Amino acid sequence: MTTLNRRALVTGAAALVPAPALCGPVIHPDAELLDIGEQIKKRLPDYYKARQISHALYEHTKYATGPSLLGDLSASEKWERASNESGYSDAFERANELYLPIYELAKRASKAPLRTLEGTPVKAMATLVEMDCIDIIEAIPAASAWALLEIAQLGGFAAPPWMKRKARMAVLP
Amino acid sequence: MNVLPTLEARTADRAIACLRKAIEELAAGRPRDALAMVATAQDSASALRGMIEHLIPL
Numbered sequence: 001m002t003t004l005n006r007r008a009l010v011t012g013a014a015a016l017v018p019a020p021a022l023c024g025p026v027i028h029p030d031a032e033l034l035d036i037g038e039q040i041k042k043r044l045p046d047y048y049k050a051r052q053i054s055h056a057l058y059e060h061t062k063y064a065t066g067p068s069l070l071g072d073l074s075a076s077e078k079w080e081r082a083s084n085e086s087g088y089s090d091a092f093e094r095a096n097e098l099y100l101p102i103y104e105l106a107k108r109a110s111k112a113p114l115r116t117l118e119g120t121p122v123k124a125m126a127t128l129v130e131m132d133c134i135d136i137i138e139a140i141p142a143a144s145a146w147a148l149l150e151i152a153q154l155g156g157f158a159a160p161p162w163m164k165r166k167a168r169m170a171v172l173p
Numbered sequence: 174m175n176v177l178p179t180l181e182a183r184t185a186d187r188a189i190a191c192l193r194k195a196i197e198e199l200a201a202g203r204p205r206d207a208l209a210m211v212a213t214a215q216d217s218a219s220a221l222r223g224m225i226e227h228l229i230p231l
Contacts, residue, residue, distance in 0.1 A: 029176040115178045117224055120185040127193050131200075144195035144211050147218050151189075154225045 030119030036109045037122035037155065040129070043102050044158055050095040051135060052161060057088035106130045121155020124148040138163055181224055188217035 028034060065075075065082045083089045109126035112119075125148075128134055133145045137160060140146075149159055178186070195210035 113178065114182050114186045114189075115176050117179070117181045117185055117228055119182070120189070120221065120225060123185070123189050124192075127189055127196075131193065131196055133196060140196070140199070144192040144199070144207070144214065147211075147214070148189065148192050151218075151221065151225065154222070154229065 028118070029115040030122075033109055033112045033114065033119035033122045036105050036112065037119075037125070037157075040102055040105050040109070040122070040125060041157060043098065043105075047095065047098040047102055048158070048160055050091070050098050054088065054091040054095040055162070057086050057091045061086040061088045102129055118155075121152045121157060125152035125155070125157045128152065134160055184217055185221050185224075188214055188221050192218065 061079070061082045064086065065079055080089075083092075106126040106129035109122050110130050114120065114123050128137070128145065128148050133140060133148075137145055137149060149163070153159055191210055191214035195207045195214065198204075198207035198210055
């Protein structure tokens with residue numbers, strides 16, 4: 001077979017194969033980050049619910065036990081008993097169980113390189129989770145955490161329901 | 174996969190790092206430094222929001 005014939009054969013064979021098959025599957029440069037982000041998104045609603053229940057039971061237990069004195073052993077025993085009776089201990093554990101995998105995912109996301117803008121909301125959410133800002137975001141007196149939350153929301157991450165204020169903040173006019 | 178980050182991704186990375194640093198400074202009890210970090214992040218965070226909003230199909 002001459003060179004010309006061989007080339008014509010190869011060109012002809014290539015024409016029979018669809019283009020995507022020749023190129024292979026297209027992988028997004030931030031595929032790893034985006035995948036982690038989807039996993040976090042799926043887990044957040046259950047965690048938010050569990051944390052709200054835990055917090056409500058905490059308030060109930062605190063109200064039932066009344067004010068306690070620091071270092072008062074009987075007070076801490078009283079608190080522990082009341083927490084068990086109200087279900088707060090279990091609810092707290094449950095919320096933590098749901099948080100742990102989210103935290104692990106966030107740690108992975110923080111280590112993964114950011115290659116495109118599409119991965120940015122995942123990075124923002126991961127930063128908030130990794131720094132334990134989610135539970136106390138309403139109390140953080142800094143626009144920084146809110147800015148991160150707003151960026152995360154642009155990527156479809158739900159804000160915690162206890163975030164009463166609008167996430168649009170001073171840092172992002 | 175060894176793909177170089179886009180220019181926008183580098184900007185985004187820097188903005189997030191800056192916001193993270195602001196929270197760290199706040200947690201360390203240094204609100205003045207936190208404020209400085211937020212101020213540094215302000216421009217890039219605004220630009221970042223604009224860039225991400227362009228990506229979102231309306």
